[in-house]
Amino acid sequence: MKFTKSSLLLAVVSGLSFSAFADVHVYGKANVTVQSSDEGEGSFTELKSNESRFGIKGGEKINDGLEAVYQFEFKVDVSDADSKGDDDNITARNQFVGLKGSYGMLTAGRDYSALRKSQGKIDQFNDLEGDLKNVFKGEVRTGNALHYTSNSINGFKAFATYVVEDNVAGDNSYSAAVTYGDRSLKESKYYAGVGVDYEMEGYDIWRATFATKLAGVKLGAMYQSQERMADDNEADGFLVSAAYDINKITLKAQYQTLDSDDGFDKTGYSIGADYHLNKATRLLVFYTDYDYKLSGDHNYLAFGMEYKF
Helix, strand or coil, X not given: CCCCHHHHHHHHHHCCCHHHHCCEEEEEEEEEEEEEEECCCCEEEEEEECCCEEEEEEEEEEECCEEEEEEEEEEECCCCCCCCCCCCCEEXXXXXXXXXXXXEEEEEEEEECHHHXXXXXXXXXXXXXXXXXXXXXXXXXXXXXXXXXXXXXCCEEEEEEEECCCCXXXXXXXXXXXXXXXXXXXXXXEEEEEEEEEEECCEEEEEEEEEEEECCEEEEEEEEEEEECCCCEEEEEEEEEEEEEECCEEEEEEEEXXXXXXXXXXXXXXXXXXXXXXXXXXXXXXXEEEEECCCEEEEEEEEEEEEEC
């Protein structure tokens, strides 16, 4: 009998005892858009599942100062799954186990790099076509790694990632970051972060992020410098973003550019709006346009819905 990853996951979850569920937090989101896409060879209509996901996480108290923690998160593609069940539509996202205490949290497994965590929430089109990863390197979720997150000290937090070689031909990789403030700007007026990657997926990177709220408008900015290790090609770029709430509507805009020594310059902008039906559900619309110097213009017009649980 053949078991796909989907059926195996469902079997594991359904097999958990009732008492086990008391220690498990189930969460996720479904984000689906219908969009007109033009990637240089003509426009077409597609249905996109934008990093829809399902996860379980939790922990168990060991003593007054120590807790065991875990997280198992899966990407669920709700748009491209084969109706005959031949292709599995579940893949791994952040998955780890570790310990949490007065020193902070140390985990082993797959998680975002320290540099990735330093960006806060300035990316107004995260997981959509306007995601900053489509211009900047450094949006890394790495396995075979140890991840450290400090507790907050006067608003400051530190992050570190160490990726092991995994085999005799491999190399170690490192990522580190320091942040200040509340990334949602609810408990502080400012958010700032600085992060660096060293030999992380073929790149050395440093980036600085800043966010604030002015006259009701959330403003974000990022500067990044990256170097490709294979040929020492260097590139520098910046991003600016804004979001403004009007009753149940959030208006959003973002601009990003990258100048590269090899001539593969990239520029892009996105505009959009979210209509919040309640805290868990929103309708969204956006337009994203990229100018890739070596491959022409790409643009996307999309309408969709997101539900979180």
